[in-house]
Amino acid sequence: xxxxxxxxxxxxxxxxxxxxxxxxxxxxxxxxxxxxxxxxxxxxxxxxxxxxxxxxxxxxxxxxxxxxxxxxxxxxxxxxxxxxxxxxxxxxxxxxxxxxxxxxxxxxxxxxxxxxxxxxxxxxxxxxxxxxxxxxxxxxxxxxxxxxxxxxxxxxxxxxxxxxxxxxxxxxxxxxxxxxxxxxxxxxxxxxxxxxxxxxxxxxxxxxxxxxxxxxxxxxxxxxxxxxxxxxxxxxxxxxxxxxxxxxxxxxxxxxxxxxxxxxxxxxxxxxxxxxxxx
Amino acid sequence: xxxxxxxxxxxxxxxxxxxxxxxxxxxxxxxxxxxxxxxxxxxxxxxxxxxxxxxxxxxxxxxxxxxxxx
Numbered sequence: 316x317x318x319x320x321x322x323x324x325x326x327x328x329x330x331x332x333x334x335x336x337x338x339x340x341x342x343x344x345x346x347x348x349x350x351x352x353x354x355x356x357x358x359x360x361x362x363x364x365x366x367x368x369x370x371x372x373x374x375x376x377x378x379x380x381x382x383x384x385x386x387x388x389x390x391x392x393x394x395x396x397x398x399x400x401x402x403x404x405x406x407x408x409x410x411x412x413x414x415x416x417x418x419x420x421x422x423x424x425x426x427x428x429x430x431x432x433x434x435x436x437x438x439x440x441x442x443x444x445x446x447x448x449x450x451x452x453x454x455x456x457x458x459x460x461x462x463x464x465x466x467x468x469x470x471x472x473x474x475x476x477x478x479x480x481x482x483x484x485x486x487x488x489x490x491x492x493x494x495x496x497x498x499x500x501x502x503x504x505x506x507x508x509x510x511x512x513x514x515x516x517x518x519x520x521x522x523x524x525x526x527x528x529x530x531x532x533x534x535x536x537x538x539x540x541x542x543x544x545x546x547x548x549x550x551x552x553x554x555x556x557x558x559x560x561x562x563x564x565x566x567x568x569x570x571x572x573x574x575x576x577x578x579x580x581x582x583x584x585x586x587x588x589x590x591x592x593x594x
Numbered sequence: 595x596x597x598x599x600x601x602x603x604x605x606x607x608x609x610x611x612x613x614x615x616x617x618x619x620x621x622x623x624x625x626x627x628x629x630x631x632x633x634x635x636x637x638x639x640x641x642x643x644x645x646x647x648x649x650x651x652x653x654x655x656x657x658x659x660x661x662x663x664x
Contacts, residue, residue: 321656321659325656327656330608330610330611330655330656331610331611331612331613331655332655332656334654335613336613336614336615336654336655337613337615337616337617337654338654339654340654341653341654341655341656342651342652342653342654345651345653345654345656493651493652494651519615531615531616531617531654532616532617532620532621535617535652
């Protein structure tokens with residue numbers, strides 16, 4: 316997409332951004348900007364909210380209202396904003412730590428409530444900004460600065476967690492599949508309800524360096540090799556699925572949206588009160 | 595900004611934004627791009643470019659744009 320189209324949505328004076336050379340976060344942010352441009356979102360009626368971590372920096376690259384919130388609490392601030400200003404399109408740029416580590420509780424409850432928010436989860440499998448500590452999404456046996464002999468824990472499957480918790484739109488893709496990212500983000504924004512778009516991405520500086528794949532290009536291709544589209548996934552046996560991750564539009568359903576229900580309740584109560592006064 | 599044009603297609607490179615990660619150079623199916631001595635991307639063999647846009651999609655730094663006439 317031409318620069319002048321993206322420049323309507325980006326604070327280009329902030330470029331080059333702070334992320335490391337080759338970091339996948341830039342690719343996801345680019346896809347988000349493309350999705351906004353393709354949907355012709357009004358920047359005055361859109362807000363981007365980030366938490367703490369590398370992903371939280373994405374919010375400031377957008378030339379619109381943005382909030383940099385406390386760690387794991389981006390969803391909380393977004394909930395408040397959406398309830399007070401229901402006409403806004405609210406987009407969250409969360410990291411894996413933000414969404415399912417420190418903010419895990421808020422995340423499952425936002426899924427359950429089904430607020431009309433779009434959460435883009437930058438899942439790089441590690442705590443990048445703070446120095447490469449093990450995250451709830453680090454795969455087993457992978458190294459980090461706090462698991463130098465390999466991770467002993469089993470990671471969260473963010474997309475499955477979101478589905479189980481009640482999110483009404485859940486998609487997963489990788490930073491390799493650019494058009495899929497744009498497509499899912501667009502559908503997520505248009506979806507009425509809590510939309511989760513998990514993007515598996517690469518962190519060459521920490522995850523890559525500690526796990527013998529320093530080259531960002533190699534990491535991108537490894538993401539591609541380890542993921543299987545939903546249509547192919549259904550034909551795979553249990554053994555074939557073992558080291559693979561399914562990507563695609565995993566879940567989409569219609570369920571009453573919280574903000575609408577909330578305002579409908581206010582209107583109903585106010586009309587009852589008026590009737591009550593009449594008696 | 596460097597701008598290359600061929601038959602109404604544009605490849606634009608903003609060297610100030612480039613961090614020299616080299617992902618675009620390795621991704622280009624036609625071997626058009628190189629990293630120059632300053633460690634920035636450059637379209638050395640623009641004649642070979644098919645304007646597929648893979649470099650733009652892979653670039654994490656908003657440094658490359660491929661598009662049709664403006």
